[in-house]
Amino acid sequence: xxxxxxxxxxxxxxxxxxxxxxxxxxxxxxxxxxxxxxxxxxxxxxxxxxxxxxxxxxxxxxxxxxxxxxxxxxxxxxxxxxxxxxxxxxxxxxxxxxxxxxxxxxxxxxxxxxxxxxxxxxxxxxxxxxxxxxxxxxxxxxxxxxxxxxxxxxxxxxxxxxxxxxxxxxxxxxxxxxxxxxxxxxxxxxxxxxxxxxxxxxxxxxxxxxxxxx
Amino acid sequence: xxxxxxxxxxxxxxxxxxxxxxxxxxxxxxxxxxxxxxxxxxxxxxxxxxxxxxxxxxxxxxxxxxxxxxxxxxxxxxxxxxxxxxxxxxxxxxxxxxxxxxxxxxxxxxxxxxxxxxxxxxxxxxxxxxxxxxxxxxxxxxxxxxxxxxxxxxxxxxxxxxxxxxxxxxxxxxxxxxxxxxxxxxxxxxxxxxxxxxxxxxxxx
Numbered sequence: 269x270x271x272x273x274x275x276x277x278x279x280x281x282x283x284x285x286x287x288x289x290x291x292x293x294x295x296x297x298x299x300x301x302x303x304x305x306x307x308x309x310x311x312x313x314x315x316x317x318x319x320x321x322x323x324x325x326x327x328x329x330x331x332x333x334x335x336x337x338x339x340x341x342x343x344x345x346x347x348x349x350x351x352x353x354x355x356x357x358x359x360x361x362x363x364x365x366x367x368x369x370x371x372x373x374x375x376x377x378x379x380x381x382x383x384x385x386x387x388x389x390x391x392x393x394x395x396x397x398x399x400x401x402x403x404x405x406x407x408x409x410x411x412x413x414x415x416x417x418x419x420x421x422x423x424x425x426x427x428x429x430x431x432x433x434x435x436x437x438x439x440x441x442x443x444x445x446x447x448x449x450x451x452x453x454x455x456x457x458x459x460x461x462x463x464x465x466x467x468x469x470x471x472x473x474x475x476x477x478x479x480x481x482x
Numbered sequence: 483x484x485x486x487x488x489x490x491x492x493x494x495x496x497x498x499x500x501x502x503x504x505x506x507x508x509x510x511x512x513x514x515x516x517x518x519x520x521x522x523x524x525x526x527x528x529x530x531x532x533x534x535x536x537x538x539x540x541x542x543x544x545x546x547x548x549x550x551x552x553x554x555x556x557x558x559x560x561x562x563x564x565x566x567x568x569x570x571x572x573x574x575x576x577x578x579x580x581x582x583x584x585x586x587x588x589x590x591x592x593x594x595x596x597x598x599x600x601x602x603x604x605x606x607x608x609x610x611x612x613x614x615x616x617x618x619x620x621x622x623x624x625x626x627x628x629x630x631x632x633x634x635x636x637x638x639x640x641x642x643x644x645x646x647x648x649x650x651x652x653x654x655x656x657x658x659x660x661x662x663x664x665x666x667x668x669x670x671x672x673x674x675x676x677x678x679x680x681x682x683x684x685x686x687x
Contacts, residue, residue, distance in 0.1 A: 297508065345576055352568050378567075379612055382607065382608040382611045384508045456677075458675075458680065462670050462673035464669050468661075468665055476661075
């Protein structure tokens with residue numbers, strides 16, 4: 269494959285598809301665990317999305333480079349080793365530079381290892397495609413994942429705590445003086461599920477080819 | 483004894499894997515279409531959690547933790563290998579799952595035919611790795627406590643998946659708005675079940 273065809277239209281689709289039509293969370297149903305647990309505030313969600321971006325795109329390239337050497341019987345173990353090594357790197361970097369966020373994410377950094385988006389993309393894409401395309405696929409899917417994380421975290425933090433990225437937006441706007449109260453429910457775990465449910469509802473109502481037949 | 487019972491109840495209801503921490507959601511959503519398969523998956527999760535958590539507990543306490551290697555020699559008192567815990571835990575989980583699968587296949591073909599197809603899925607179920615990581619984070623004081631925690635979390639996960647499967651079997655006959663069908667409504671039901679489970683939070687143990 270020549271260099272310029274990497275940015276051909278077909279390859280750009282690899283980047284844009286996961287944002288909507290083939291979104292990892294709302295359509296492929298992968299990687300939900302972490303998406304729900306760390307979306308109480310925007311900051312951990314952004315850090316998590318970036319961590320997944322790094323791990324997924326690098327793992328995709330590494331596995332794609334090794335794809336002719338990996339015996340198919342033990343491929344899952346190989347994937348897990350590659351992913352676990354990358355996650356340890358990310359975890360150490362987070363601990364060194366953003367210790368408070370790393371504490372907040374607690375076990376969920378480690379759980380990137382079993383985040384099904386990564387295993388799923390390695391299995392479905394990286395094993396069958398050259399590194400350049402695999403890299404784009406990794407980027408695209410982590411953007412698709414990140415965008416859902418950020419939307420969910422935006423609503424939960426804004427409605428639940430009245431802040432955005434730690435900045436007290438509603439207080440500055442003076443909404444509290446009008447008698448508005450924070451909805452503490454949004455911070456609790458069940459509302460993450462309902463928020464994602466509503467998001468899926470909205471997406472499918474808009475994009476009718478995604479509707480499941482029962 | 484009472485301490486153990488507390489951990490058991492707490493890990494089933496209060497710290498429920500699905501409703502409080504969203505662990506194992508992928509298989510929870512994918513395999514909850516019928517009660518029968520969800521029972522199989524739930525049992526497999528209880529089984530694997532009950533085996534891997536004690537194993538990882540030993541690993542944590544005799545190899546990974548700071549100063550854990552003193553049983554070899556006092557020179558190792560400062561060695562802290564805990565940064566390796568992710569890779570060690572997942573390796574233990576993947577190999578135990580593989581072993582368990584082979585053992586069951588050999589000795590109990592009937593059990594294998596009901597659990598067998600779920601076992602490979604379990605290696606990448608975040609509830610299993612999550613169980614081990616929570617065990618590490620919460621620092622249980624003995625291997626019995628860790629095992630009880632593992633079994634309790636497994637039972638909690640089992641309850642959650644069987645519950646949602648039963649509801650999904652019923653909801654197939656209801657008139658759900660088209661865009662919510664399948665995934666969307668399952669999320670919202672899980673959220674409602676989570677609210678119900680939150681009522682256990684008031685229990686003081």
